[in-house]
Amino acid sequence: MKSPGGFSLIKNSSGSEARAGELKTQHGVVPTPVFLPVASQGTVKTLIPGEISEIGMVMVLANMYHLYLRPGIPVIEKMGGLHRFMGWDGAILTDSGGYQVFSLARLRQVNDKGVVFRSHIDGSEHLITPELAVQYQESLGADVIMVLDECAPHDAAFEKVKEAMHRTHNWAERCLKAQKRSEQALFAIVQGGIFPELRRQSAEYLASLDFPGYAVGGLSIGEPKKTMLSVLEETAALLPQNKPRYLMGVGSPEDIVEGVSRGVDIFDSALPTRVARNGALFTRLGRVNIKNADYSRTEQPVDPDCDCYTCRTFSAAYLHHLFNARELLAYRLATVHNLTFISRLMREIRENILEGVFDSFKEEFLSNYRPTDEKVRLDQKQKWLKKRG
């Protein structure tokens, strides 16, 4: 195993699997549990790097699939790598784009070599192999990079999921062999869909390859939340204790709290920023929609207890007005609010783990926070996935 710094476990929770740790990277120490805001195309939408730091975020997620297609890996390499290109000197994790190839790209053909796909932007044809996925991510220069994986749809049959899992294992080995830059941590991705037996096989096999970190992929892609949590629980239990665990694509406040209690160290999701641009803002009681006419004359900020720039500076009525008038500043102010909410949540989670009282924190948080209705949530997700495609 190549050693790119590494992960230190600082404290295990007694009443749950929650844990606090530190992930050492070339761009600073990342306290865990951590949430990574999404910067797929090399920007956390609407924000400048200084704001991302001010909000308390120390690591962001970028996406190799998107950056490969636009502006292209050679451009970013010429600009001195992704950190310099996007002006961000904190830590970066790049996803290999496996998920995007299987969800976003068109006409993909998977074979032993890799996957041929057509760009969702201009229809051009491309080949990605495990070796190229590593090579491209090495060129981008993120602190943590991901293996190329195949993510089967949430409703795929057992045999299909099994095939995708085996391919993911094979590709993970090839990625490990292809890695040349030792300062980047290459994480494996556990697949296996909603089938406990496959998840067990996948976790055990990849654990035997001794990666510096493990992601749980193929969750939160349309399956019921209950299924997501039970599969996560079973899978996380099979992963090495001393390695960081990354739950890909999960980022609602309630899912983060549940994920932490099942032993997850790293989260990423476009959800907090995406719903912000739609006017849905996090409070300790759940999401509120600022576009609601109730806010048209509200002098208080959206969340009077929030210390984010938006709530410190503006009334809910002003934010309501900006959304109503479709002013670009609306999306920015809402993004600042939601990411500050998540940043504060992660800090509180960690403090509560360190103080040995995470269980009561979790109970209190979940008893106050009203999650979005399951049906509404799945409908929104489907609508969004469709729109992207």
Place this chain on the structure above:
Amino acid sequence: MKSPGGFSLIKNSSGSEARAGELKTQHGVVPTPVFLPVASQGTVKTLIPGEISEIGMVMVLANMYHLYLRPGIPVIEKMGGLHRFMGWDGAILTDSGGYQVFSLARLRQVNDKGVVFRSHIDGSEHLITPELAVQYQESLGADVIMVLDECAPHDAAFEKVKEAMHRTHNWAERCLKAQKRSEQALFAIVQGGIFPELRRQSAEYLASLDFPGYAVGGLSIGEPKKTMLSVLEETAALLPQNKPRYLMGVGSPEDIVEGVSRGVDIFDSALPTRVARNGALFTRLGRVNIKNADYSRTEQPVDPDCDCYTCRTFSAAYLHHLFNARELLAYRLATVHNLTFISRLMREIRENILEGVFDSFKEEFLSNYRPTDEKVRLDQKQKWLKKRG
């Protein structure tokens, strides 16, 4: 005449009509010549108030017509006025919305009382009178407010322009009588289209009413640039020396320089921010378009001589990528650049006037700066006006 602080002339240029002064407001002293970025709906698009200050802007323009329709004057009044509503503690000038009523609203009917129009947003019917225009602007609480005027189209016939001018004069008197808040400076608006005789009548008549400031309206609305400059020159010469002069809706770098040399103290325009969002960025040599493929691999900033946040932080290639990917951050970074360019230009203009060398500055600036082709400019303007309607 009510005296809301006032205007001090500090220096007259010898070789031109250029002048440096200070406009005292309840929200600080505004050094002139000054450019006001446009915040029609209570926001300089994409920017937070702190950034507007950092860029060096001390006064912004908001629009009564827009704010009256959305969110409504009573909402802003309830929030403690426009300054507090938009979180801006610098100076504000509100336009009465006369121009918008005549260019943006539908089915307007002008009568002696005022103007009845339908909202461009939802078609609802509204009446604005000179008295209401003042009352609403008093509720908003800007530092400088404008009379209600009638702006005839640039190609209107003499009789039509004359009628609009007389109505504007009548309304100006009524606005003056309606004013209750003495700490706001109420500016008159000179009309008269492209007809020197009407401009002379308008300037002389309004000057006799002793307003604290005078705007030149009805220019830069589609007429050739040469016409605009000659009408401006003749009109400005007829305005009182000791009162501030405001050229409404003019804001291209070359027009600002030309306007200053004809004795203008105050400018506003959506142009710098609007073209920024379209990828057109100011440099000392003229506008460049960052969407041009030439920039796809440019490591240098857009303008290596520029000290704005965007140029200090990012390569032209990154900005090109953001525009290409339609990322919201693109519009923000481009806005910062263009407003910084204008802010620096105003500072340089003022310094050169104070040092008595404005003429050579003007000559040098205009010899370097290649303006946008006249035909392209008018086409763009028409396209924009059409899109708004």
